[in-house]
Amino acid sequence: MLNDEDLERYARQAIMPAIGEEGQEKLLAARVLVVGAGGLGAPVIMYLAAAGIGNITIIDHDDVSRTDLNRQVIYNDSDVGSSKSRRAAEAASAINPAIHVSQLNLRLSSGNATQLIRANDVIIDCTDNANTRYLLGDTAHACGRPLVFGGAVRMEGQVSVFQSSVKGHAGSPCYRCVFPAMPDAKQAPGCSEAGILGAVAGLVGTLQALETIKIILGKPRTLTGRLLLIEAAGSDFMEIQTTARDDCSCCGVASSASLTDSFADN
Numbered sequence: 716m717l718n719d720e721d722l723e724r725y726a727r728q729a730i731m732p733a734i735g736e737e738g739q740e741k742l743l744a745a746r747v748l749v750v751g752a753g754g755l756g757a758p759v760i761m762y763l764a765a766a767g768i769g770n771i772t773i774i775d776h777d778d779v780s781r782t783d784l785n786r787q788v789i790y791n792d793s794d795v796g797s798s799k800s801r802r803a804a805e806a807a808s809a810i811n812p813a814i815h816v817s818q819l820n821l822r823l824s825s826g827n828a829t830q831l832i833r834a835n836d837v838i839i840d841c842t843d844n845a846n847t848r849y850l851l852g853d854t855a856h857a858c859g860r861p862l863v864f865g866g867a868v869r870m871e872g873q874v875s876v877f878q879s880s881v882k883g884h885a886g887s888p889c890y891r892c893v894f895p896a897m898p899d900a901k902q903a904p905g906c907s908e909a910g911i912l913g914a915v916a917g918l919v920g921t922l923q924a925l926e927t928i929k930i931i932l933g934k935p936r937t938l939t940g941r942l943l944l945i946e947a948a949g950s951d952f953m954e955i956q957t958t959a960r961d962d963c964s965c966c967g968v969a970s971s972a973s974l975t976d977s978f979a980d981n
């Protein structure tokens with residue numbers, strides 16, 4: 716049951732038949748893990764806090780630097796040098812004191828990923844490095860959790876949802892099906908080398924927040940099985956249909972055989 720303050724705070728979204736009080740209760744009961752509190756994480760955290768996602772866990776091991784401020788709009792100039800996870804959690808609580816926000820000032824690793832992912836309903840990939848993305852993709856598949864992927868560099872963005880082992884989404888791809896090979900730094904330069912416009916990161920992060928809310932509400936049409944590509948320079952939005960691959964080393968029929976192969980190699 717929503718209390719009087721909830722009814723007032725969420726009035727403009729709960730009034731929509733697509734959400735209603737029942738949908739708002741689902742949002743308040745949800746547990747979401749935001750991995751990375753940078754250019755994508757900033758809008759994700761703010762919109763999810765404002766929408767009343769009841770339990771948000773933020774993980775980031777970094778501190779705020781002045782070069783972050785062109786896009787990481789959850790931080791102020793006075794935050795430079797402070798822990799991102801702590802300041803992002805404080806900002807989320809300031810937007811909405813009624814929700815529970817926890818923060819982890821550490822790096823996602825193979826040692827903590829499974830426990831963290833299992834403890835949450837939806838996982839949001841707001842990271843900026845390939846190793847963490849593959850770890851998230853593989854672990855979210857193993858744990859049966861939806862993964863909301865986003866990436867942004869220069870004037871380009873990508874958004875998708877991976878639910879390869881989530882009930883009702885059989886046959887949809889995992890992260891590795893769509894990105895089978897880890898790119899090297901030359902193929903996929905980061906924001907520090909290639910640059911990034913804040914509004915582009917904001918656009919991608921906002922779409923990630925939107926997909927997360929739709930997943931929690933049980934909406935049928937998300938970006939599952941689709942990769943949205945944004946070319947902001949021309950304001951072009953394109954879409955690629957994505958499919959599961961039989962030879963995927965994470966979810967494919969050959970994945971257990973390839974494990975045996977790799978043991979045989981040793």
Ligand SMILES: [Zn+2]
Nearest residue numbers: 889892963966
């Ligand atoms: Zn796969």
